[in-house]
Every structure is written in structure tokens, then in C-alpha cells.
Amino acid sequence: MTIKKVLVAVAATAMAVAAQAQGIMGGHVTGNVQADAQMSRADSTIGAREVEERLLLNTRADILYQNGGFSAGLRFEMYQNPLLGFDAEWKGQGLAHYFVAYNSERLSVTVGHFYEQFGSGLILRSYEDRYLGLDNAIFGLNVALRPWQGVTVKALAGKQRHYWGLGDGLVRGVDAEVNLAEAIKPLQGGKLRAIIGAGFVSKYEADAMILADQAGYRLKLPLNVGAGAVRTELGWGGWSLQAEYARKGQDPSVVNDYTYREGEALTATLAYSQRGFSATLQAKRVENMAFKSMRSTPGQQLYINYLPAITKNHTYAFLTMYPYATNVMGEQGLQGNVMWKVKKDTWLGGKYGMDVRLNGAVVCGLDTTRTGGAGTDGYSVNGGLGPLLFGEASVEVARKLSKTVKLTLTYAYQAFNPVVEGELPGLYHNNIVVADATWRVSKQHTLRFEGEWMGSDSRRDASAGHTDPRLGDWLMGLVEWSIGSHWFVSLSDQWAYNDGQGNYYNISAGYTHGATRLQLGYGKQRRGMLCIGGVCREVPASNGLTLSLTTSF
Amino acid sequence: MKKTTILTMIAAALMAAGCDKIEPDERLISVGNGGDSDPWPEGAVAYVEKYTGPKCNNCPSADRTLERLHAVYGSHLVVVSVTAPNHSMGEPFPNSMDTRVSEAAAWENHWGFSALPTAYINRQGTAFNGSMADIGSSIEQALAALPPVKVEVTATADGNTVTINTNMELREACQQGLTLTLLVTEDSLKYMQLDGTGYNEHYDHNHMLRAVVTDSWGKSISIGTEAGASASDQTSYTIGTPAIVKANSHIVALVCDAATHRVMGCAQCDIR
Numbered sequence: 001m002t003i004k005k006v007l008v009a010v011a012a013t014a015m016a017v018a019a020q021a022q023g024i025m026g027g028h029v030t031g032n033v034q035a036d037a038q039m040s041r042a043d044s045t046i047g048a049r050e051v052e053e054r055l056l057l058n059t060r061a062d063i064l065y066q067n068g069g070f071s072a073g074l075r076f077e078m079y080q081n082p083l084l085g086f087d088a089e090w091k092g093q094g095l096a097h098y099f100v101a102y103n104s105e106r107l108s109v110t111v112g113h114f115y116e117q118f119g120s121g122l123i124l125r126s127y128e129d130r131y132l133g134l135d136n137a138i139f140g141l142n143v144a145l146r147p148w149q150g151v152t153v154k155a156l157a158g159k160q161r162h163y164w165g166l167g168d169g170l171v172r173g174v175d176a177e178v179n180l181a182e183a184i185k186p187l188q189g190g191k192l193r194a195i196i197g198a199g200f201v202s203k204y205e206a207d208a209m210i211l212a213d214q215a216g217y218r219l220k221l222p223l224n225v226g227a228g229a230v231r232t233e234l235g236w237g238g239w240s241l242q243a244e245y246a247r248k249g250q251d252p253s254v255v256n257d258y259t260y261r262e263g264e265a266l267t268a269t270l271a272y273s274q275r276g277f278s279a280t281l282q283a284k285r286v287e288n289m290a291f292k293s294m295r296s297t298p299g300q301q302l303y304i305n306y307l308p309a310i311t312k313n314h315t316y317a318f319l320t321m322y323p324y325a326t327n328v329m330g331e332q333g334l335q336g337n338v339m340w341k342v343k344k345d346t347w348l349g350g351k352y353g354m355d356v357r358l359n360g361a362v363v364c365g366l367d368t369t370r371t372g373g374a375g376t377d378g379y380s381v382n383g384g385l386g387p388l389l390f391g392e393a394s395v396e397v398a399r400k401l402s403k404t405v406k407l408t409l410t411y412a413y414q415a416f417n418p419v420v421e422g423e424l425p426g427l428y429h430n431n432i433v434v435a436d437a438t439w440r441v442s443k444q445h446t447l448r449f450e451g452e453w454m455g456s457d458s459r460r461d462a463s464a465g466h467t468d469p470r471l472g473d474w475l476m477g478l479v480e481w482s483i484g485s486h487w488f489v490s491l492s493d494q495w496a497y498n499d500g501q502g503n504y505y506n507i508s509a510g511y512t513h514g515a516t517r518l519q520l521g522y523g524k525q526r527r528g529m530l531c532i533g534g535v536c537r538e539v540p541a542s543n544g545l546t547l548s549l550t551t552s553f
Numbered sequence: 554m555k556k557t558t559i560l561t562m563i564a565a566a567l568m569a570a571g572c573d574k575i576e577p578d579e580r581l582i583s584v585g586n587g588g589d590s591d592p593w594p595e596g597a598v599a600y601v602e603k604y605t606g607p608k609c610n611n612c613p614s615a616d617r618t619l620e621r622l623h624a625v626y627g628s629h630l631v632v633v634s635v636t637a638p639n640h641s642m643g644e645p646f647p648n649s650m651d652t653r654v655s656e657a658a659a660w661e662n663h664w665g666f667s668a669l670p671t672a673y674i675n676r677q678g679t680a681f682n683g684s685m686a687d688i689g690s691s692i693e694q695a696l697a698a699l700p701p702v703k704v705e706v707t708a709t710a711d712g713n714t715v716t717i718n719t720n721m722e723l724r725e726a727c728q729q730g731l732t733l734t735l736l737v738t739e740d741s742l743k744y745m746q747l748d749g750t751g752y753n754e755h756y757d758h759n760h761m762l763r764a765v766v767t768d769s770w771g772k773s774i775s776i777g778t779e780a781g782a783s784a785s786d787q788t789s790y791t792i793g794t795p796a797i798v799k800a801n802s803h804i805v806a807l808v809c810d811a812a813t814h815r816v817m818g819c820a821q822c823d824i825r
Contacts, residue, residue: 202571
């Protein structure tokens with residue numbers, strides 16, 4: 001019997017016993033279900049293609065049993081067939097994730113699939129994001145020891161999930177973290193907060209036939225690739241500082257065109273907060289830090305590490321139209337955030353107070369000189385800044401105008417270099433204005449109005465063959481009507497003009513009852529990019545119905 | 554103290570064993586060139602179907618890899634470059650040559666890929682993307698064993714009519730239904746291509762699919778099921794639209810599993 005079968009049997013048996021024994025043996029079972037369905041028909045005006053299957057469906061159900069320190073979990077997934085924009089390799093169904101775990105004060109052990117992160121993830125972060133079609137869970141053994149107060153040592157080994165199988169690469173890692181304010185008695189209960197940590201991750205992958213740039217030669221590959229990191233978190237009163245530095249050994253892969261230069265990354269965040277005010281300043285520099293457990297796998301699958309984005313996560317449509325994707329091969333940037341709650345009954349704050357948020361971010365590439373292709377170091381780094389990849393400055397003001405009306409106004413300026421999406425270098429300059437008003441008409445009825453405008457200098461150049469549907473200027477309107485705590489209906493339209501193309505209307509309605517939510521929508525989806533935390537996937541154009549059901553128990 | 558020592562030793566062992574370093578003068582290993590020292594069995598052929606497009610910025614790097622692979626594997630490698638008909642990057646530049654072939658839309662829909670370039674070996678298994686420098690391992694695997702069907706193809710031109718003769722023989726017993734797909738490819742097509750740092754108006758496109766002589770998924774063939782069973786096919790192709798330069802063109806014959814479309818045998822010839 002394989003390890004997989006044993007684990008599934010143990011997890012399933014534990015749940016079956018638990019289900020019968022709830023209230024007798026103790027413990028409890030929780031879970032959630034999510035189903036997303038999509039129908040789309042051909043629409044040449046937006047480039048949507050006919051869905052042969054008529055209905056596409058992504059479904060998942062998580063079941064977790066916990067009893068004291070013991071837990072076991074299963075996840076069933078079904079992609080029949082995957083929604084548009086998800087890799088065809090997701091097609092299928094089955095138990096995609098299962099584990100058995102024990103957790104006590106001194107020891108945690110997980111056998112099966114698990115998610116783990118060392119520090120900020122520069123050398124290891126296994127996680128999943130269902131909206132990105134990303135799951136790099138590790139299947140193996142994960143142990144955490146807490147031998148002394150304030151000290152945690154983690155060790156893990158396993159292979160990463162790759163669609164319905166496992167990647168070939170073997171991942172091994174150790175990490176140690178010491179919380180000095182807990183571990184050292186004189187510091188306990190003091191103002192100083194201090195954490196130091198260090199980790200090391202190594203991957204092994206068998207040899208492969210990779211051609212060198214030089215004709216007639218293949219590469220001698222490093223079969224074991226290591227990455228290490230040191231980090232600290234310091235805090236004093238309202239101030240805090242987090243910093244992490246990581247370095248990776250030679251790791252020729254499809255991402256860096258099989259070059260041998262070592263990688264490194266540095267992130268630092270300085271923050272200050274007090275009642276009604278907070279500010280953060282972040283800095284990041286990344287060079288050649290794509291760390292994958294299979295060197296030849298393109299795209300977002302099988303990343304061992306994660307490089308956090310330092311641009312703001314937006315929710316408004318036009319603010320996310322040109323999202324920033326982390327450039328793992330090299331980037332350096334700064335981001336600053338200020339949040340200020342203006343007190344009520346002041347000249348500026350008015351009767352109800354006001355929230356002001358300022359954000360600025362700038363990300364540049366590295367200034368490099370190419371020195372060769374596969375089998376060489378690839379490039380050398382010069383001292384200066386590379387091209388501007390993304391820049392943004394935004395201000396958001398939220399203010400209650402009366403007991404029933406709240407208004408949020410946002411202005412943002414964005415500079416976007418399409419080279420981050422694999423296009424030719426350039427720079428689009430976008431000015432975006434958003435007005436978002438919520439009117440509580442009565443106890444049972446709330447209306448929300450959203451208007452957005454984006455003026456852009458991105459223009460369609462027929463001679464260059466531009467087909468990006470985001471080009472041009474845009475207007476958007478949205479009305480949302482919430483009825484009680486159960487129902488909502490929403491209407492929206494995005495319209496491109498001034499050299500833009502497309503009219504994307506949507507209507508949706510939803511019903512929520514307890515932990516269950518059902519949403520039905522119909523409309524057009526523009527081809528574009530969906531990015532979460534700097535990790536992106538392409539969203540193809542579609543025209544049709546969407547249905548979403550989520551529930552938990 | 555004991556715990557600390559044990560943990561430190563584990564961490565040190567992992568770090569020491571966990572990282573290889575290859576010096577610059579040790580990074581290259583010589584490989585065969587498909588000549589006299591040809592290490593692959595006679596008759597071993599790998600078919601690479603590569604999807605590309607003139608607006609695909611990374612496709613030229615894959616082209617260069619495949620050209621280098623030709624130098625290594627010679628006639629053991631058959632490459633067909635397919636301009637993705639449904640993909641926005643497959644659209645031609647204004648006033649530039651359109652190499653999309655409508656029959657290939659069925660293949661693109663079947664594979665369901667979203668990125669270009671994308672390539673498959675023998676129409677099965679892993680998709681390769683980017684520069685495809687890693688495709689060599691899988692080609693070597695494909696060449697390690699002879700294909701289940703031996704295929705020989707010849708193409709004779711009389712004016713604009715090309716007569717294609719295909720002979721097929723089962724090397725091993727085969728229960729599944731088989732199809733024969735005939736393709737026309739052309740080299741040295743010069744038209745605009747996005748290439749890394751800019752537009753190349755005269756980019757040299759090779760192995761470009763120009764026509765599917767049969768249906769998209771080919772025509773059924775009756776060959777029997779026992780090892781040694783054989784069949785032949787004669788098909789005529791009239792050169793019309795697109796116009797091709799015969800001297801630069803080839804016929805590719807694919808014998809595929811009718812159910813899975815896996816390539817069971819492959820051959821390529823010039824048009825004479």
C-alpha cells in the first residue's frame with residue numbers, strides 16, 4: 001500500500017469515527033464548499049471564444065476534523081472542465097489534499113500535504129490561491145519544535161503539488177526563530193519586541209538534458225540548489241522594523257534562461273502607528289530569485305519561494321486594470337503608506353470624521369548588461385536603476401456626509417510598463433478617479449453608486465499590431481442595491497472611448513443566508529490580468545453566465 | 554544543550570549537502586550531432602509541434618533552441634511550427650503574411666494552452682514553454698525507443714499537384730485505431746515578428762505549417778493489429794492558397810492514435 005493510500009485511509013477513518021462520535025469522543029468537524037460555474041459564448045467584439053463544454057466548473061470541498069491536538073483534513077477538488085484562464089492541466093477530479101497532524105505546546109507534526117512559510121517567504125512559502133489556480137503545497141513531513149519558550153525550530157521535507165501529481169524536485173528546509181522578548185527573562189514584559197530568525201532550503205532535482213547556448217554542448221547542472229535567509233523584527237512603542245535578506249545558489253532554470261548567476265533579495269519595512277495615524281515605508285530589491293522545485297516548469301507552478309509585492313492591492317476596477325506583477329528576475333522599489341483618521345467635530349473632519357489614505361510606490365528594474373545565455377552567468381549588474389516598471393501615487397478620502405450617506409473619493413496616477421507582461425517596453429500614464437457613495441435608504445435597503453474614470457495615454461498602434469483591450473480611455477458606472485441582509489442586485493458597465501474598444505456590461509444578483517452565499521451573474525469580461533500579491537494569471541475574454549456558491553459548516 | 558547540538562548538526566548537514574556550485578569552466582558537456590556517431594536507433598523520430606505567433610515576444614528564443622536541437626538530433630527530429638489561430642499573438646501584423654491555418658484551431662482548442670510559445674513532443678505529456686532549452690531531455694526520452702509505427706513518406710510534384718505516398722508498418726501489435734495526418738510545412742518565410750527587443754520585419758520563419766492536407770485529426774487507416782502489418786496511402790495535394798515555394802517545403806506524415814491523438818509514428822520528406 002502506498003503512503004498516499006495510507007494517509008488517505010487514516011484521514012478518512014479519523015473523520016468517519018469523528019462524525020459518528022461527535023459529542024462522545026469530543027472534537028468537531030468543520031468544512032466549506034465552493035463551486036464556480038461559467039458559461040461563455042463566442043463574441044468577436046471582445047475576442048471571447050465559444051465554450052465547447054457549454055458549462056465549466058471549478059469545485060472544491062474542505063473537511064477538517066479536530067480533536068484536541070489531533071487534526072486531519074481532506075480536500076476534494078473538481079475541474080470539469082476548468083474555468084477559462086485556468087490551465088487545462090487542472091482538468092480532473094479527486095482528493096487533492098490530505099493530511100494528519102498533531103500539535104502540542106512543544107511539538108507540531110504534519111504528515112501529508114501542508115502549507116508552510118519561513119519568514120516573509122523569500123526562501124520558502126507554500127500556499128494556495130484558488131483564484132490564481134495556484135497550489136504549491138508540499139507533500140511530505142513537517143515538524144516544528146518549541147524546545148524553549150520563544151524558540152521555534154521547523155524542519156520539512158517533501159515534494160510539491162503539481163496539478164494532480166507531484167513535481168520531481170525534492171524540497172528540504174530548516175528554519176529557526178527566536179523571540180528574544182520571550183526567550184530572555186530581562187526582556188519579558190518590556191517595551192522592546194525583537195525576533196531574529198534564519199532559514200535554509202535546499203531542493204534536489206535529477207539531471208536533465210539542457211542545451212547550452214554554445215552549439216554542440218549541454219549543461220552540467222547543479223542538482224542541489226540551496227537558498228538561505230536571515231531576518232529580524234524589531235519593535236519599540238509604536239515603531240517597528242522588519243528586514244530579511246536571502247541568497248540563493250546557482251539555479252539555472254527556465255525562468256533565468258538557464259544561467260548560473262546567484263540570486264539575492266532584500267526586503268525591509270519600517271512602520272509607525274498610533275491611535276488614528278499610521279505610516280509605513282517599504283523597500284525591496286530582488287535579483288534572480290525565482291526558486292522552483294522543477295527547473296523546467298514555466299508559469300506560476302512549483303515555486304518554492306514567494307517574493308512579496310510592494311504595491312498596493314486595489315479593489316476598484318480601473319485601479320486594477322494595469323496590475324503590477326512581481327518581476328522575479330530583478331526589481332527594486334519603494335512604497336510608502338500613510339493612514340490618517342481625522343477626528344470628528346473638527347474643521348476638516350466635520351461631524352463624523354474622515355479617513356485619509358496616501359500611497360506611493362515606485363518599482364524599477366535592475367540596470368544589467370547581458371553577458372551570455374544558457375551556461376553562462378547571464379548578465380552583470382551595473383550600479384544604477386533599470387527602467388521604470390511601475391509607479392503609482394494615490395489619495396483616498398472617505399467621509400460620512402450624513403447619518404445615511406458615506407462617500408469615498410480616490411485619485412490615482414499610475415505609470416505602467418507593459419514589459420512586465422512580456423510585451424515591448426514602453427510606459428503608459430493613467431489618471432484614475434473613483435467616486436464611491438453608499439446611501440442607506442432605510443433599515444432594509446442600501447444603495448451603492450460607483451463611478452470611475454481613467455484617462456490614459458495608451459493608444460492603439462495598428463502598425464505595431466496592438467491588440468491589448470485595455471488601451472484607451474475608460475468610463476464605468478455601477479449601481480448596487482442591497483435588500484436586507486440576504487439579497488443584492490448589481491448593474492455595471494465599463495465603456496472604452498478615445499481609441500479604446502469595448503463595452504463590458506454586467507448584471508449580478510446574490511443571496512446570502514448564514515454562511516451560504518449564492519451569486520449569479522451575466523455579462524462580458526475583458527481579457528486582462530488578475531494579480532494577487534504580485535502573482536498573476538491571464539483572464540481571457542468571456543461573454544456569458546457565471547454562478548458561484550460558497551458555504552461552510 | 555543536547556537539543557541545541559543535535560539541531561545545529563542537522564542544520565549544518567543540510568546546508569553542507571544542499572547546494573552545488575559549478576565552476577564556469579565545468580558547465581558545458583559535449584553532445585552528439587546526429588552524424589556518424591549517432592547514438593539514437595535508426596528510425597527513431599521525435600515530433601515537436603510548436604505553437605507560435607508573430608506577436609509572441611518569446612517565440613524566437615524557442616526557434617533558436619529548436620534550430621540548435623536540429624544540429625544535435627538531425628533527421629531524428631521533426632518540427633512543425635503552428636501559428637496559433639485562436640491566440641491574439643497569432644494574429645499577423647498589418648500588411649504582413651498570415652500563416653494561420655484554420656484546421657489547427659481544433660488542435661489549439663484540444664490542448665487548451667494559454668501561453669505562447671507552447672510545444673508538445675509527439676502530442677502528449679508535458680507542454681514546453683519559454684525558450685524550451687529544457688526540451689532536450691524529453692526528446693532524448695522519445696528517441697530512446699522506436700515509435701510503434703514505422704512511417705515512410707515521399708512527395709512528388711507535377712506542376713502544382715503534389716502526390717504524397719505514405720507507407721506504414723506496425724513495429725509492434727497495436728489494438729487502437731490509427732489516423733494519418735498529412736501536413737505541408739515551409740521554411741524561409743520572411744515576415745514581421747516580435748523578437749525580444751523589437752520588431753523584425755524580415756524574421757526567418759522555418760518549419761511553418763502551411764496546410765493540413767487531410768482533416769485536422771487525419772483520416773482513418775486500415776492497417777490491422779499485428780506486428781508487421783502494413784498499409785499504404787496515396788493522397789494528392791494541389792498547391793493553391795496559400796502559395797508555397799516547393800523548394801522550401803516539406804510534407805510531414807503523422808500516424809496518430811485516433812482516440813488520444815498521440816503520435817505513433819512520423820516521417821518528413823522534401824517535395825521533389
